[in-house]
Amino acid sequence: MGGPGTSGMREVPRIRREATDPVPSAESGRRAAWDRLAREIHACRRCPLGSRRTHAVVYRGTLSPRVVFVGEAPGAAEDRAGIPFVGRSGRRLDAAIARIGLAPSDWGVLNLLKCRPPSNRFDRAAAHTCRPFLDRQLALLRPNGLVTLGASALRALDPRAPPVLEAAGVPRTVGPRWLFPLIHPAAALRSRRLTERWEHDVDALGRWLIAG
Numbered sequence: 001m002g003g004p005g006t007s008g009m010r011e012v013p014r015i016r017r018e019a020t021d022p023v024p025s026a027e028s029g030r031r032a033a034w035d036r037l038a039r040e041i042h043a044c045r046r047c048p049l050g051s052r053r054t055h056a057v058v059y060r061g062t063l064s065p066r067v068v069f070v071g072e073a074p075g076a077a078e079d080r081a082g083i084p085f086v087g088r089s090g091r092r093l094d095a096a097i098a099r100i101g102l103a104p105s106d107w108g109v110l111n112l113l114k115c116r117p118p119s120n121r122f123d124r125a126a127a128h129t130c131r132p133f134l135d136r137q138l139a140l141l142r143p144n145g146l147v148t149l150g151a152s153a154l155r156a157l158d159p160r161a162p163p164v165l166e167a168a169g170v171p172r173t174v175g176p177r178w179l180f181p182l183i184h185p186a187a188a189l190r191s192r193r194l195t196e197r198w199e200h201d202v203d204a205l206g207r208w209l210i211a212g
């Protein structure tokens, strides 16, 4: 049996950790993994949208959310700011979140696509290429549930769901999490009927969160 010094190799001195040194934790590892992922997204040119964007748009919210809202793609305001849901739709979403009483420590928001598609037209091929980023984000964020915003987000996260106007406002189960579909807040700005539908379904989400 080779004890210390018997192999002829020099013993590597151990580094003594002082009581004041920060202790690496699972949380700091997760934070570092998140920062690496964000840098990868900002550098990405895997699809044609990467060369047209002003900024890649990664995430807004806490890194320990109960709920993650999932939209489709950044618009012009988000592309300029590099932050998701900061335009008119974002203001409507923020108002809804305040109305159901979610605290900033409860939630976050991101999009399927990290770069703005031309004319804000959702690009399915780009979303397929971009999907691994979304999956890695959700694996790091580990929310209890997802709220999809609009038809494309619902289809991407629950391909077996019925059309969004049928599915919205009713919780579903997808894999280990619940999923609550809503129409897109931009759609809610289009007509009185859709505004009422948005408000009705947001209230249903609030009741679902209280019950859960």
Ligand code: SF4
Residues within 6 Å of the ligand: 041, 044, 045, 046, 047, 048, 049, 050, 051, 056, 113, 114, 115, 126, 129, 130, 133
């Ligand atoms: S949309 Fe996604 S895959 Fe395409 S360049 Fe942007 S980050 Fe990369």
